[in-house]
Amino acid sequence: MHELAFRAMGSEMRVLLDGTASLGNPLAQVPVWFAAWEATLSRFQPGSELSRLNARAGRVVRVSRTLWAVLQAALLAARRTGGLVTPTGLRALEAAGYTRSFTAGVGSGASMAPGGPLPRWQSIRCRPHVRSVRVPAGVRLDFGGIAKGWAADRTAHALAAVGPALVDAGGDIRVSGPCADGRPWPIGVADPHDPDRDVALLALRRGAVATSGRDYRRWQQGGVWQHHILDPRTGRPATTDVMSATVIAPTAVYAEAAAKALLILGSRAGLAWLDRRPALAGLVVLDDGQVSVSRRLPAYYWS
């Protein structure tokens, strides 16, 4: 088993490669990939391609393959979640105080904006044949967890040619297939009230699992706790009974988006939303520590 851990995209990354004989270091290039993706996709780096695109809102801009791919993934996530997960929320996120990465220390003391619905994701214009994008004037994009999910999907796909792989991008986990011995990967679901413990142990043979929560990436502004998951209907941090939401999906991008949608919707509407989608299963941990699961989750219990 090869294992590699490193930091990128403001998160802890970990990659496992199972069942391969010594082939040098097959994981050596992975941090290089992540560094390149971060340099393209980070909203915290003024020179990143995403920052340059945001600075040119209102104009047509040709973009790289990486930015194009992640933007399309973000727009697909927006479509699949009925707009609950949208890349158009950067201004509202900054207004809520999330102006710097958590590594740098979040919070600027900026005053809370009046709020209001976020700009519609459909307002972003894309022309595939020339790979150009027009972000409406006044709108700025943030890919958030979608970029990490995309990176996990992309890395697991690339490593699959070498051996069974697990990619953990800050808690968004993608596996390329079962372990070398054919068994599923055991995946713990961390308890948001006590992150050293797990509330469940899942068996993941393929696909991905991701968690979205209010237990981390939160800060105080004007004496009020804020968190980074915006409800696009209000433009403010979501008010919900869910402390953390975990979703199993075919891809890490979809799992990440669905977990966020589940948290925004709240436990009752969110789990019903999950049950209507055959590709998804998940659980929520509520503010009081109670755990509720979707109908399909028991199929993923470790036994």
Add this chain to the structure above:
Amino acid sequence: MNPINPAVKRRSAQAQGAKTLITVAAVAVTLAGWAALSTAATPMAAHTPATVGVVTLPTPLPFGRSPSGQRTRRGGVPAAGAPSTGQSPAPSARTRSSR
């Protein structure tokens, strides 16, 4: 004179008998169906939770272990003094909100 052929008479009687049987059977099936539906529906209606489609766990999940190996139960509360059974493997990875 229009004498009824005994064979026709016999067939008519058989048909009548069959009709009666079908009617009795249909009534029986209907009654049985109602009975089955009412017995099935009563406990369902009585016990269906308000959150249809949402399963609030009556029993603990298949718990993983914390990195220290201690088992946990719902809500992450440690099971006091519970020894590790060795049945569950250590997780290869843990999903959590982004760190």
